[in-house]
Amino acid sequence: MGGFFTGRTLADVARGLRSGDESPAGLLAGALESVDPDLNAFVTLDPEGAGEAARRAGEELAAGYDRGPLHGVPVAVKDIIDVAGLPTGMGSAHFNGYVAEADALCVTMLRDAGAVIVGKTGTHEFAYGGTGDVSVNGPVRNPHDRERMPGGSSSGSGVAVAAGMVPLAIGTDTGGSVRIPAAFCGIAGFKPPYGAIPTDGVFPLSVSFDHVGVMAASAADCALAYRALTGPAEAAPSPVDESAPHGRVAWIEPLEIDPDVERAVRALFPDAPAERIDLPGIRTVFRAIQDAEAYDVHAERVAEAPGLFQPPTLERLERASRTPGWRYLRALRERERFAAEIAGLLDRYDVLAMPTLPITAPKIGETAGPLGPHVPTVVSLTCPWNVLGLPALSVPAGTVHGLPVGAQLVTRRGAESLLFDTAEHLAP
């Protein structure tokens, strides 16, 4: 399953470009040659636009005008994010023929950093689902087992990186949509704190929880890309315990999980004391707010052209339409309560560690497993950090049953460095 970028870090790539061993045009050609249509990662490729961007990046670098570590690097962008002149398909028949007029703000940031946008990657329809197999473009396939889901909703971005087609992809994450495909596909995915990367020009799912995030082979690559987009690292966040070299880590006990997945991830944090939080309670808050906000986005489409949705999406939206207003109000209050509780935990610990997902990637088309329906299962450990807007990183944590699993690290807002430092020092 190796592609052109398999085994190369962003730092390697950047060095190669500056030493003259690589060129932006060469990297782009490698990316395009690595695209495997059977995996269905890309819904749109833009060889012309990307070629022009690569040519310009090459000229700038040759002239000594250096935009930093993403300059000349091929990047893939999820297909709910507008890229001027390209279709934004949302994985939905509703947007058949729609072409974006302007770049989303995060795309402008990518271009300012010199990145070369290769194309648009497949998404779970309207990003409303974590499995990545519901789309008018058909399912994206997991490169570790093509009969299995890649996870979603940023499915194509995850697969494009995992298969070495690009060294970096942009996704969005409302309940886990960057971290879930990262974990199922064996790469790293970082959801920054809420608002850290602007969502302007990104199609909304649930405005209270929508985040833009980055996906790359490793935590170090995610850190490099995140800082290239948002500026230098925050002023050295202090760990709770200065004697703990990379901050004090708590293990958050997953309540419903495949025990093999739990064992594999727990092994990376042998000394972390276990803590419990009300994960199901937070998921209830997540669901009430997400569903009310999602239906607000889609009410007219459901009323006027329900048949254009994929059936599972329509069914979810119809259920979402019935979320009562009073439950939404209570969820807002509960969210405040949970925020205070987790803030207390993060006064005692620097990093909360847990599996990213309680299962490994299910077969495409399968809707439930031993833990119940996949849709709620896949967000059970990721959505709390959208509800609270905290930075969360998923990093590869080996394999279980021959499939990748991810470890998830969460910290205080502004202490993102602690996540990357902790990931770097994990037992391999």
Next chain:
Amino acid sequence: MGGFFTGRTLADVARGLRSGDESPAGLLAGALESVDPDLNAFVTLDPEGAGEAARRAGEELAAGYDRGPLHGVPVAVKDIIDVAGLPTGMGSAHFNGYVAEADALCVTMLRDAGAVIVGKTGTHEFAYGGTGDVSVNGPVRNPHDRERMPGGSSSGSGVAVAAGMVPLAIGTDTGGSVRIPAAFCGIAGFKPPYGAIPTDGVFPLSVSFDHVGVMAASAADCALAYRALTGPAEAAPSPVDESAPHGRVAWIEPLEIDPDVERAVRALFPDAPAERIDLPGIRTVFRAIQDAEAYDVHAERVAEAPGLFQPPTLERLERASRTPGWRYLRALRERERFAAEIAGLLDRYDVLAMPTLPITAPKIGETAGPLGPHVPTVVSLTCPWNVLGLPALSVPAGTVHGLPVGAQLVTRRGAESLLFDTAEHLAP
């Protein structure tokens, strides 16, 4: 229907107290003697507590310690507002036996101003209705025709003033609950801007719209009481047109109204240009937000003891429980849009005038009239000013079919003086 205070202004009363012609104890005795049980205005009288307060007020005044125009004045308080040591009944069997431990903040303000709290007045159950005839305490009766509704939800407060039992009463107003009984009963009622009088210790109906207001025989008495509670008038608000002596007035066209009521109120504003606003649109916003918030308050009572509600209240709550979250979200956005539209209108006019109600008081027990069901009809002209949090005053505007009608005046936040000035100069 005259009581002890019929025909006396608050200023008269205050003068009498200071000249020695009146005493707090004498005023209290007059109030208690005026209580007509058949009107059902009071659900609790507190002769002992009030007697003690009157005695203290008398001593303070005699000693030259003057707390201002409410010092020694008997006041009635709606029965959803806590008065320490007295039951707060909410008009509901749910609160049978409940006795408040502490004063609501508005009651503390009344006591600091020296007012004598005579007792608690009947309310539509949980203040959730504008007709005033749904309560475990039975219907409050309109003193102008005892077979007719007083309006609600501050029914007893309106009747206690209208029948001369007290010169001042405190009510609450979430969709019109101070102004509606004021108009149906032929007195004045003032809903200040949102938050001007704190709601702490007041049982919530819809936290976004709940206001505490004052009810008295005239606009001048409302102004006096409001300023006694909240401090001196705002720094001279400037009218749009300095040449118009009391500000420039627009007539807001009521869309669905008894034409006799419209004619009677319009006659007070012969020169005001007519303007239209989307009253039904604002009522839809009102309803979505009020219902979601109201059900949030009552969900456990509905689940655990539905039979303790009056049937019409339970029916309303069950409907409210089904207000979808996405409609609540849209109502919040629509509210912003309406706020901007009305702010534009209030850049051109100082005061918006309209009838307080589109009908005169219906018979007790009647649920609908020529304009449709009474419940939405009675708030159609008042609830917009709760949605927008603007100050709104209802003043007597003569009679139609032998029953009182009210004129409603609305202005910018902070320009309350313009309302009282305009009311003072209305054609009688």
